[in-house]
Amino acid sequence: MKGIVFTEFFQLVETLFGTDMVDDIIDDCELETDGAYTAVGTYNHVELLHLVGALSKHSNIPVKDLVYKYGHHLFSRFSELMPHFFEEPQSAFEFLESVHDTIHVEVKKLYPEANLPSFKTTREDDKTLIMVYESQCPFADFAHGLMAGCIDFYKEDIEIDSEDQNTDEMYSRIFTLKKK
Ligand code: HEM
Numbered sequence: 001m002k003g004i005v006f007t008e009f010f011q012l013v014e015t016l017f018g019t020d021m022v023d024d025i026i027d028d029c030e031l032e033t034d035g036a037y038t039a040v041g042t043y044n045h046v047e048l049l050h051l052v053g054a055l056s057k058h059s060n061i062p063v064k065d066l067v068y069k070y071g072h073h074l075f076s077r078f079s080e081l082m083p084h085f086f087e088e089p090q091s092a093f094e095f096l097e098s099v100h101d102t103i104h105v106e107v108k109k110l111y112p113e114a115n116l117p118s119f120k121t122t123r124e125d126d127k128t129l130i131m132v133y134e135s136q137c138p139f140a141d142f143a144h145g146l147m148a149g150c151i152d153f154y155k156e157d158i159e160i161d162s163e164d165q166n167t168d169e170m171y172s173r174i175f176t177l178k179k180k
Contacts, residue, residue, distance in 0.1 A: 001114075033047065075150055076149055095150050147177065157180045
């Protein structure tokens with residue numbers, strides 16, 4: 001997993017809970033990196049799961065909620081850090097449809113070692129977008145948070161329903177986004 005995902009996570013933890021919390025969760029985890037990440041490095045995604053687990057223990061907030069919150073926050077950071085991805089899409093649905101075929105393709109060109117999920121999108125009707133997440137990593141809650149961040153960014157009123165459809169080989173969740 002790219003270091004930016006770790007560095008942004010530490011920044012959010014510091015903002016929400018303070019610097020001591022960052023030190024506490026690093027101390028709690030046995031990390032190959034000892035908690036030193038650079039934005040362009042590549043690290044084992046399991047370290048992020050350990051850090052979120054430690055944060056959950058210290059904050060008494062469920063892991064699921066923390067990962068979702070982090071995804072939501074990261075979306076607005078992406079809009080600041082990578083504004084070029086925001087030039088074309090005019091709506092949340094258009095943006096989300098561009099993730100798999102445009103954004104993550106660019107990410108993969110920049111960082112060939114990135115481990116990206118797959119998204120299949122279908123417009124069921126003009127109010128409904130189906131988005132199917134598939135990955136080797138268990139980050140569907142993170143995807144959910146990113147989607148919610150996207151909807152808020154475009155100031156739209158869209159409800160997200162989701163259902164897990166994991167298999168032995170793959171983490172998978174089907175998201176149904178409905179405009180109200
Ligand atoms: C400007 C927008 C975006 C950028 C620049 C971006 C970039 C990235 C990067 C750099 C990673 C880390 C890959 C790695 O470390 O190996 C990642 C992972 C991920 N991205 Fe995106 N992303 C964007 C939008 C989104 C959106 C809107 C979603 C959800 C619909 C999404 C879903 C995910 C998920 C779930 C992962 C974790 C890896 C996994 O589950 O397999 N991304 N993305």
